[in-house]
Amino acid sequence: MKNTRDTQTIFELSRSGRRAARLPACDVPEHNVADLLPAASIAATPPALPELSEPAVIRHFVNLSTQNMSVDTHFYPLGSCTMKYNPKRNERAAAMPAFADLHPYQPAETLQGMLQMLYEMQEMLQEISGLEACSLQPAAGAHGELAALLVAAAYFRDLGESRTKVLVPDNAHGTNPASAAMGGFDAVTLKTTADGFVDLDDLETKLDEHVAVLMITNPSTLGLFEPNMQVIADRVHKVGGLIYLDGANMNAILGVARPGDFGADMQHYNPHKTFSGPHGGGGPGAGPICVTEKLAPYLPTPIVKTLGDQFVLDYDRPKTIGRVRAFFGNVGVLLRAYAYIRTHGPDGLRRVSENAVLNANYLLSRVKHILPVPQGHRCMHEFVASASDLRRDKKISAMDLAKRLLDFGYHAPTVYFPLTVPEAMMIEPTETESKETLDAFAETLFRITEEDADLLHDAPHTTAVSRPDEVRAARQPVLSYPE
Amino acid sequence: MPYLYNTPEDQRAMLEAIGAGSIDELFDPIPAYLQLDRPLNLPPALSEMELDQQLRLLASRNRHAGELVCFLGGGCYDHFVPAVVDTIGSRSEFYTSYTPYQAEASQGNLQAVFEYQSLITRLTGMDISNASLYDGASAAAEAVLMATSSTRRFGKVVVPECLHPEYRSTIATYLENLETEVVTLETPTGVVDPDLLAAAVDEEVAAVVLQQPNFFGCVEDAYRVAEITAAAGSLLISVFDPLSLGILRRPGDYGANIAVAEGHTLGTPMSYGGPFLGIMACDKSLVRRMPGRIAGKTVDRRGNDCYVLTMQTREQHIRREKATSNVCTNQGLFALRATAYLAQLGPQGLRETANLCLQKSHYAAEQLCKLDRFSLAFPVPTFKEFVIRDAENQVAELLSSALDNGFLAGIPLGQWYPQLADCFLVAVTEKRTKAEIDSLVHSLANSETKVTAEV
Numbered sequence: 056m057k058n059t060r061d062t063q064t065i066f067e068l069s070r071s072g073r074r075a076a077r078l079p080a081c082d083v084p085e086h087n088v089a090d091l092l093p094a095a096s097i098a099a100t101p102p103a104l105p106e107l108s109e110p111a112v113i114r115h116f117v118n119l120s121t122q123n124m125s126v127d128t129h130f131y132p133l134g135s136c137t138m139k140y141n142p143k144r145n146e147r148a149a150a151m152p153a154f155a156d157l158h159p160y161q162p163a164e165t166l167q168g169m170l171q172m173l174y175e176m177q178e179m180l181q182e183i184s185g186l187e188a189c190s191l192q193p194a195a196g197a198h199g200e201l202a203a204l205l206v207a208a209a210y211f212r213d214l215g216e217s218r219t220k221v222l223v224p225d226n227a228h229g230t231n232p233a234s235a236a237m238g239g240f241d242a243v244t245l246k247t248t249a250d251g252f253v254d255l256d257d258l259e260t261k262l263d264e265h266v267a268v269l270m271i272t273n274p275s276t277l278g279l280f281e282p283n284m285q286v287i288a289d290r291v292h293k294v295g296g297l298i299y300l301d302g303a304n305m306n307a308i309l310g311v312a313r314p315g316d317f318g319a320d321m322q323h324y325n326p327h328k329t330f331s332g333p334h335g336g337g338g339p340g341a342g343p344i345c346v347t348e349k350l351a352p353y354l355p356t357p358i359v360k361t362l363g364d365q366f367v368l369d370y371d372r373p374k375t376i377g378r379v380r381a382f383f384g385n386v387g388v389l390l391r392a393y394a395y396i397r398t399h400g401p402d403g404l405r406r407v408s409e410n411a412v413l414n415a416n417y418l419l420s421r422v423k424h425i426l427p428v429p430q431g432h433r434c435m436h437e438f439v440a441s442a443s444d445l446r447r448d449k450k451i452s453a454m455d456l457a458k459r460l461l462d463f464g465y466h467a468p469t470v471y472f473p474l475t476v477p478e479a480m481m482i483e484p485t486e487t488e489s490k491e492t493l494d495a496f497a498e499t500l501f502r503i504t505e506e507d508a509d510l511l512h513d514a515p516h517t518t519a520v521s522r523p524d525e526v527r528a529a530r531q532p533v534l535s536y537p538e
Numbered sequence: 539m540p541y542l543y544n545t546p547e548d549q550r551a552m553l554e555a556i557g558a559g560s561i562d563e564l565f566d567p568i569p570a571y572l573q574l575d576r577p578l579n580l581p582p583a584l585s586e587m588e589l590d591q592q593l594r595l596l597a598s599r600n601r602h603a604g605e606l607v608c609f610l611g612g613g614c615y616d617h618f619v620p621a622v623v624d625t626i627g628s629r630s631e632f633y634t635s636y637t638p639y640q641a642e643a644s645q646g647n648l649q650a651v652f653e654y655q656s657l658i659t660r661l662t663g664m665d666i667s668n669a670s671l672y673d674g675a676s677a678a679a680e681a682v683l684m685a686t687s688s689t690r691r692f693g694k695v696v697v698p699e700c701l702h703p704e705y706r707s708t709i710a711t712y713l714e715n716l717e718t719e720v721v722t723l724e725t726p727t728g729v730v731d732p733d734l735l736a737a738a739v740d741e742e743v744a745a746v747v748l749q750q751p752n753f754f755g756c757v758e759d760a761y762r763v764a765e766i767t768a769a770a771g772s773l774l775i776s777v778f779d780p781l782s783l784g785i786l787r788r789p790g791d792y793g794a795n796i797a798v799a800e801g802h803t804l805g806t807p808m809s810y811g812g813p814f815l816g817i818m819a820c821d822k823s824l825v826r827r828m829p830g831r832i833a834g835k836t837v838d839r840r841g842n843d844c845y846v847l848t849m850q851t852r853e854q855h856i857r858r859e860k861a862t863s864n865v866c867t868n869q870g871l872f873a874l875r876a877t878a879y880l881a882q883l884g885p886q887g888l889r890e891t892a893n894l895c896l897q898k899s900h901y902a903a904e905q906l907c908k909l910d911r912f913s914l915a916f917p918v919p920t921f922k923e924f925v926i927r928d929a930e931n932q933v934a935e936l937l938s939s940a941l942d943n944g945f946l947a948g949i950p951l952g953q954w955y956p957q958l959a960d961c962f963l964v965a966v967t968e969k970r971t972k973a974e975i976d977s978l979v980h981s982l983a984n985s986e987t988k989v990t991a992e993v
């Protein structure tokens with residue numbers, strides 16, 4: 056049943072002279088291109104794009120789509136990514152012409168519905184985070200991190216303080232230190248303890264008046280709530296620093312605890328995780344940030360505000376850091392998040408987190424008999440198991456388990472992250488999976504660990520492709536189809 | 539509750555297996571004093587039907603480009619989106635998958651990314667494309683960072699005024715806490731002046747950012763700019779319009795070192811400005827400095843061709859603070875849409891689309907300039923948009939009266955360029971018909987403001 060012909064590349068499928076698109080005839084008096092443009096600017100021929108018929112285009116991409124695992128087809132317990140079901144009503148909302156066909160420079164009077172939605176989003180995100188101001192502009196979590204760090208830099212510049220350091224725990228996501236460096240700070244790694252928490256002694260030695268921000272992921276990338284959160288926040292605040300909360304794990308605490316209440320001065324959201332924006336095979340996301348009152352003047356511009364009974368874009372913000380992108384933001388993602396929050400309401404959002412945590416703990420209670428979970432017998436929305444015993448005893452690695460799970464129709468958990476856990480398998484079931492799915496997954500995982508190591512080393516066996524040669528890909532890079 | 543699968547019995551059984559008395563107990567690790575002791579103050583839950591009603595209510599307060607005739611551009615355009623693109627973009631096997639880290643479970647995405655990269659290199663004439671960035675402006679800022687780190691020139695970057703003001707602002711923000719200074723080049727004639735440029739570039743300049751066609755729609759002498767830039771050992775960053783490449787020379791042809799673009803015009807609707815597609819392509823020599831994901835072709839253990847994410851030692855999940863960028867989530871779905879769009883258009887379709895934009899915008903400019911009060915602010919060749927100067931200096935009134943007649947007639951430029959307060963930017967895509975252009979001209983000719991101005 057495998058279709059090899061139509062999954063050849065579009066370049067192989069191309070035949071000179073074939074066409075799919077027909078454009079209308081030019082209905083205005085036509086000039087020679089050479090009369091309109093300087094000769095040196097005109098290309099002799101158009102770029103060498105492939106030439107396909109429309110049915111060929113469709114068959115090609117539809118066949119490619121079937122070579123993917125996805126939330127709509129498979130259980131996808133990819134830790135840190137919150138691969139929950141993406142409600143179809145959100146897709147319908149985003150496709151409505153009254154939202155999709157709006158130009159960003161239309162006058163505000165023609166955008167009142169859009170601006171109202173965005174205004175309500177600002178307010179709702181502030182309430183969920185317990186923080187006082189919001190910018191919807193950043194395009195993804197990492198972009199929100201960068202924007203917030205630039206907000207912090209502007210704030211300290213305004214205070215006349217020169218602070219150069221950003222503290223980042225060693226189990227943080229790679230975007231945290233990368234954002235710190237990109238924002239012009241020195242990223243300083245903070246140790247975590249064997250239990251997976253911030254090492255307070257190490258914090259003590261690294262904390263001084265040069266620290267601008269401590270970036271913390273709470274619940275952490277190990278799926279644990281930081282027990283010393285209050286102490287950490289107090290100490291950082293005491294030296295005049297700020298707490299940044301990486302909000303990638305908000306799915307654990309919606310309506311249960313608010314970053315603003317546990318010491319955060321700024322946070323981003325990943326609406327493409329927490330609020331069910333589909334991940335699109337890599338994106339889009341959005342990365343709205345919320346901050347405390349004192350940081351509000353520095354937020355990117357514009358922000359939606361009300362003026363009488365009208366919604367308007369506020370550009371008059373003299374202390375703003377400016378922009379981190381063109382136009383308003385990843386509005387289509389925000390609209391899906393809006394639909395998600397509105398259909399859940401306050402109780403529903405809390406229920407989301409309760410069930411995300413219940414599902415994760417239930418799966419943990421089953422998995423811990425198969426693979427050790429070094430950091431505790433309870434978790435929040437996800438947990439990190441380790442295959443290091445298996446590796447020692449049977450030479451089976453986390454990667455082997457991940458690949459073999461694909462044979463059984465499960466997307467692999469996140470492997471080898473966080474870096475602090477050897478042979479890490481980070482498992483996040485999300486609230487939209489049933490007990491039966493979790494049971495079946497745990498049984499499969501158990502069955503795999505009992506299998507012959509050689510079988511696992513060669514896994515996956517049932518997929519069209521198995522164990523790509525990554526070294527070759529990097530050493531002899533082929534990054535495009537030859538012309 | 540929507541989307542919660544577990545029945546109360548399931549929940550009880552699960553709690554029992556966990557050894558917990560209640561769900562609340564699972565939150566015990568959060569100290570009680572840090573827990574929220576009240577429900578969130580949010581509007582109550584809506585059913586799907588009520589949501590639909592709420593969205594329709596909001597929608598009724600928007601006036602979209604389907605009901606108004608859109609002549610707005612400035613980096614976001616009302617281009618046609620073929621049905622094929624929507625069909626492919628709404629395959630949920632694509633849009634509900636994550637970044638293709640597990641290659642065996644993601645060959646569909648990976649091949650699509652590989653094809654996207656291949657199309658972008660052909661479109662731009664550059665060697666290498668990445669898998670996408672957030673949008674055109676942030677891609678331009680990333681290109682600047684790439685230029686400073688690869689040239690080791692952290693002193694300056696030259697940015698002409700005719701680069702999109704929001705791109706300039708984005709670049710400035712990215713550089714705000716770094717040592718690199720943004721040197722803004724005045725462009726009173728609407729294009730980069732070679733002499734002014736030559737005077738501005740020196741051995742401290744990492745890069746010159748050239749928008750082609752520029753923010754005013756004007757076609758730049760890109761070869762000349764490239765020559766001046768290269769002479770100083772600086773890199774040329776081209777900010778191009780993908781559809782213009784159906785007719786115009788490619789960034790690779792005129793010697794750009796990095797080419798970036800806003801790619802929404804390749805099959806993604808305007809969506810109030812996002813989510814969009816940041817395109818980035820570069821010289822071979824710069825690939826190790828490239829931000830973002832890159833897919834490559836390789837073989838698997840059985841010797842079959844296949845695709846993987848590659849050169850990941852550039853990226854944040856491996857290199858952390860030493861990564862080329864912090865980008866993680868990108869705009870994959872729009873790269874897919876662009877791939878489908880370009881496959882559907884083919885070379886002829888691209889050329890014809892570009893030609894329709896060119897011809898129709900020229901026709902519109904000609905017709906508008908037949909009215910006494912209007913002239914081109916910059917009488918140089920343009921591609922699909924142009925700047926109209928209103929001799930009566932009544933831009934706001936003019937645009938507002940056009941709106942009353944159903945036209946989004948243009949973007950007032952005074953908000954970014956005080957010296958152009960009497961000007962507005964008009965864009966004409968392949969979608970605009972002669973009849974629409976004629977009625978726009980008619981509407982502006984009979985604008986109320988003219989009457990009041992004469993009173």
Ligand SMILES: Cc1ncc(COP(=O)(O)O)c(C=O)c1O
Pocket residue numbers: 135136195196197198228230231272276301303304325340341342865866867
């Ligand atoms: C813990 C954590 N922080 C930050 C990010 C970055 O978010 P994004 O991919 O939206 O840029 C991610 C997700 O990839 C994450 O899991």
